[in-house]
Amino acid sequence: MAVKKNKNVAKNENEDPLVQKDDISSIHARIKIFETPFATQVLNPKANEFCANCLRGPAPGEKLLRCGGCNFSMYCSKDCQAIAWLVHKPECKRLKASFPNLPLTEVLFLSKVIDRIQFLEKNGDKLGVEAERTFSSLVDHKKDIREDEEKMKHFEKIFVKMGNFRKDDMIEKGHFFDVFCKASINSHSIHTNAGNEVGMALDLGVSKYNHSCRPTCSMVFDGYRVCLRPLVPGVDAENTEQAFISYIDVGRSKFVRRRDLKSRWYFDCECTRCMDPEDDSLTAIKCANPACDAPILTSETEEPMNIACDKCKTVVEESTVKAAQEYMKSLPASFDPQCPADIESLPNKLQDLLTKAEQVLHPSNVYVARLRTALFHVTGNLTIDNLSTMHTQIYNNYKMCFPKADRHVGFQLLHIVKALVEKDERDEAMPYAFDAMNIFEVCFGLDHPYYLQTLALWTYLEKKLPKTKEELVQLTNFSDNRPIDIVTLLKRANMLPSSPYAASTAQPVSTA
DSSP states (O other): OOEEEOOOOOOOTTOOOSOOHHHHHTTTTOOEEEOOOSEEEEOGGGTTTSOTTTOOOOOTTOOOEEETTTSOOEESSHHHHHHTHHHHHHHHHHHHHHTTOOOOHHHHHHHHHHHHHHHHHHHOSSSOTTSSOOGGGSOOOHHHHHTOHHHHHHHHHHHHHHHHHHGGGOOOHHHHHHHHHHHHHHOEEEEOTTOOEEEEEEOTTGGGOOBOSSOSEEEEEETTEEEEEESSTTOOTTOTTTOOBOSSOOSSOHHHHHHHHHHHHOOOOOOTTTTOGGGGGGGOBOOSSTTOOOOBOOOTTSOOOEEEOTTTOOEEOHHHHHHHHHHHHHSOSOOOTTOTTTTTTHHHHHHHHHHHHHHHBOTTOHHHHHHHHHHHHHHSOOOOSOHHHHHHHHHHHHHHHSOTTOHHHHHHHHHHHHHHHHTTOHHHHHHHHHHHHHHHHHHHOTTSHHHHHHHHHHHHHHTTOOOOHHHHHHTTSOOOOOOOOHHHHHHHTTOOOOOOSOOTTOOOEEEO
């Protein structure tokens, strides 16, 4: 039986984990802002929490206002409701006619895309939604979608529902298929700073950017507005040859990333990370020698074989490798802590999965890290002796998955700070707080609460100020989900256009 030699890449455990300040200062002033989307839509479950126009939540102490026509769409102000009227007017009558049946979010979104196309055909691009590129120029992958049986079943379902919603305003099937394909391939989700999905958008400028599992830019949202911020020095967000974004959650293995990209965007990812053999360290399994801590590199799809550990020379049997590969492929892609059916059983389910994973997978394995993170978020704790060590392991895993200035890395650093502060190891916590502060400066800007809160945390630790453990721990928890104030950035740059919409014909709004 052939034995594969394990190509384990040695790591420098003393490598400086900090994001260098010089790197961060060079990132500023090369951002790109998009604030004229082709179409947007709040997710139906979030319709009572976010404005249907700007996709922001209400200001502190304020309530959203409900459209008096359809009694569904909500707005953060009368100004937002008036601005949205051009888009909402045709939708308003359809929603009223559909009551009490609410169309799917996707139906509402695609209907707005159709309305926008028809508006452009009649009036031209008065609003600048096609300033970056035209809708007709978008990639559609029609051939791939036609060959995708499940996708075509979904299209047929949406076509019927769209006809029921638009009635006499429905377009012919071939035209709708074109809209469906282009919107499916080129739209993106809208998230809060904390990563919660609240809506969807088609922005023709954003759609120009290609994917990389090692992105050089991040998309930061202020409602529907997008701020494209470089994550690494030397990248100009204007330059699509340098600026790459991630279409998916890159904190996963190559097998899962490629599978998800292929299923929705119909391409085989060959980015620098997917072609890097070191990426297999994310799916490493344990050495068969219990006394050896070396990772045994493999992947979910690699041909199972005997693998010799390059540290202790113990051979991991083919059957063990295959069992670990199959277990990784069997794990769920995600866990929903809000699902009523799972809310009681989820903690035990996660613990069982984690216990089995830790028996066969190396601590650096991304599946172990994600299971630990999920269990921590669901229960608020982990049954592990050294919590700070566990968070450090997850942090090291994140560094392999995300760019060093990614907000996910910053959030994980704060978990380490919290664990160390709770152990009264404040000197050890200080450099991690500094690193998190620098990351949030890149991701969110100098005037954002996440940065300011972490700046205060690092200052208290660095100056050794007499703060209680509770006060420091509180600074590791973010309760302010305020969006990035891109409008202010636009005003400073004199880039914010005046509203092209007439406000006098909007439906009245009422307090929800």
